[in-house]
Amino acid sequence: xxxxxxxxxxxxxxxxxxxxxxxxxxxxxxxxxxxxxxxxxxxxxxxxxxxxxxxxxxxxxxxxxxxxxxxxxxxxxxxxxxxxxxxxxxxxxxxxxxxxxxxxxxxxxxxxxxxxxxxxxxxxxxxxxxxxxxxxxxxxxxxxxxxxxxxxxx
Amino acid sequence: xxxxxxxxxxxxxxxxxxxxxxxxxxxxxxxxxxxxxxxxxxxxxxxxxxxxxxxxxxxxxxxxxxxxxxxxxxxxxxxxxxxxxxxxxxxxxxxxxxxxxxxxxxxxxxxxxxxxxxxxxxxxxxxxxxxxxxxxxxxxxxxxxxxxxxxxxxxxxxxxxxxxxxxxxxxxxxxxxxxxxxxxxxxxxxxxxxxxxxxxxxxxxxxxxxxxxxxxxxxxxxxxxxxxxxxxxxxxxxxxxxxxxxxxxxxxxxxxxxxxxxx
Numbered sequence: 001x002x003x004x005x006x007x008x009x010x011x012x013x014x015x016x017x018x019x020x021x022x023x024x025x026x027x028x029x030x031x032x033x034x035x036x037x038x039x040x041x042x043x044x045x046x047x048x049x050x051x052x053x054x055x056x057x058x059x060x061x062x063x064x065x066x067x068x069x070x071x072x073x074x075x076x077x078x079x080x081x082x083x084x085x086x087x088x089x090x091x092x093x094x095x096x097x098x099x100x101x102x103x104x105x106x107x108x109x110x111x112x113x114x115x116x117x118x119x120x121x122x123x124x125x126x127x128x129x130x131x132x133x134x135x136x137x138x139x140x141x142x143x144x145x146x147x148x149x150x151x152x153x154x
Numbered sequence: 155x156x157x158x159x160x161x162x163x164x165x166x167x168x169x170x171x172x173x174x175x176x177x178x179x180x181x182x183x184x185x186x187x188x189x190x191x192x193x194x195x196x197x198x199x200x201x202x203x204x205x206x207x208x209x210x211x212x213x214x215x216x217x218x219x220x221x222x223x224x225x226x227x228x229x230x231x232x233x234x235x236x237x238x239x240x241x242x243x244x245x246x247x248x249x250x251x252x253x254x255x256x257x258x259x260x261x262x263x264x265x266x267x268x269x270x271x272x273x274x275x276x277x278x279x280x281x282x283x284x285x286x287x288x289x290x291x292x293x294x295x296x297x298x299x300x301x302x303x304x305x306x307x308x309x310x311x312x313x314x315x316x317x318x319x320x321x322x323x324x325x326x327x328x329x330x331x332x333x334x335x336x337x338x339x340x341x342x343x344x345x346x347x348x349x350x351x352x353x354x355x356x357x358x359x360x361x362x363x364x365x366x367x368x369x370x371x372x373x374x375x376x377x378x379x380x381x382x383x384x385x386x387x388x389x390x391x392x393x394x395x396x397x398x399x400x401x402x403x404x405x406x407x408x409x410x411x412x413x414x415x416x417x
Contacts, residue, residue, distance in 0.1 A: 003199065003202075003203070006202060006203060006206045007202055009206055009210045010202050010205045010206050010209070010210060012210075013205070013209050013210045013213060013314065014314060016213075016314075016318060017313075017314035017315070017317050017318050019321075020317045020318045020320070020321035020322070021317045021321075021356075023321050023324075024253065024317065024320055024321050024324070024356055025352060025356060027343060027347070028249045028253075028324055028343075028346045028347065028350055029253075029346065029347070029350040029351060029352045029355060029356050055351075057348075
C-alpha cells in the first residue's frame with residue numbers, strides 16, 4: 001500500500017472521530033443549551049427549593065427559556081437564592097412575574113415556572129423576582145394530610 | 155527442615171524482587187519512550203504509518219462492536235423500562251452508559267486484543283530476529299524509530315476509537331428503539347440533551363479513554379521490548395499483554411469512575 005493511500009485512510013479515521021465527537025456533543029449532550037448566545041440574569045428567593053439543581057430548566061408556558069445558574073443559601077434571610085440565566089430573546093417579562101417551583105410529572109425533575117404579570121415595566125438583568133412559590137415537599141403534604149385526618153376524626 | 159523453609163523464603167523474596175525489577179524497567183521504559191516522542195515531530199511519516207496499523211485497522215471491529223452493543227442495550231433497557239412506562243428514557247440510558255463506561259472500556263479491551271497483541275508480537279519478533287540490535291549497530295535509536303511512534307499512535311488512536319464507538323452505539327440504539335420498537339424519535343434525542351452533560355460525561359469519557367490508551371499501549375510495547383527472544387517467550391509475552399492490559403483497564407476504570415462521578 002502506498003504511503004498516499006495510508007495517509008488518506010488515517011485522515012479519514014481522524015475526520016470520522018471528530019465527526020463522531022460533534023455528533024455526540026451536538027445531538028446527544030447538552031452543548032446546544034450552552035451555546036444559547038446572549039442571556040440575562042434574574043434572581044429569586046425561595047423558602048424551599050426542593051430538588052432543584054444547577055442547570056435545571058426555567059420555563060414559561062412549558063417552553064424552556066433559561067437555566068438555573070447558581071443556588072446559594074442566604075443566612076441573613078434564611079432563604080435559598082436561585083440565580084437564573086434567561087435567554088435574551090425572552091426579555092419582556094413584567095416586573096410582577098411570579099416564579100414557582102414545579103415538578104414535571106409525578107416523579108420527574110423539578111423546574112422553575114414563570115407566570116407573567118401585568119405591569120408595564122419589564123424585568124432587567126440582575127433584577128429580583130419578589131413573587132415566589134416554594135417547591136411542594138411530598139413529606140409535608142402527607143404530614144398535613146395525616147394531621148387533618150386526625151383532627152377530623154375527633 | 156530449617157533449610158527447606160529458608161529456601162522457600164528465598165524463593166518468595168526472589169519472586170518479589172523480580173516483580174519490582176520488572177515494574178522499574180517498565181517505568182524507565184515509559185520515561186524513555188515519552189522522551190523520544192518529541193523526535194517524531196521531524197519524522198511524522200513514521201507516526202502516520204503506525205496510526206494506520208494501530209488505529210485504522212482496529213476501526214472495523216470497533217464500529218461493529220459499537221453498533222451491536224448499542225442495539226442490545228437499547229433492546230434490553232426497553233424491556234426493563236416499558237414496565238414502568240419509562241421507555242422514553244432508553245435514549246438517555248444508552249447514551250450515558252456508552253459515554254461514561256462502555257465506550258472507553260470496551261474500546262480499550264478490544265484495542266488491547268486487536269492492536270496491543272499485534273504490537274507485542276511485532277516488537278518481540280524484531281527483538282528475536284535481532285533487528286533491534288541491528289538498528290543500534292547502525293546508530294539508529296530503536297526507541298525513537300520503533301517504540302515511540304507505536305506508543306504515540308496507540309495513545310492518539312484510543313480516544314478517537316472510543317468516541318467513534320460511543321457515537322456508533324447511540325446510532326445503533328436509535329435504530330432499534332425508534333425504527334424497530336417504534337419509540338418517538340423526539341423523546342429519544344431530547345432526553346439525552348437534557349441529562350447528558352458535555353463536561354461531566356463526554357469529556358470525562360474521553361479522559362478515561364486517553365488513560366486507557368496510555369496504559370494499554372505502554373504494556374503492549376513494553377512486553378514486546380522486554381520479552382524472552384524465543385518463540386515460546388514471544389507467545390507468553392503476547393498473552394501477558396492481553397491479560398495485563400485487560401486487568402489494568404478494568405481496575406483503572408473503577409478508580410477513575412470513583413474519582414469522576416462521585417460527589
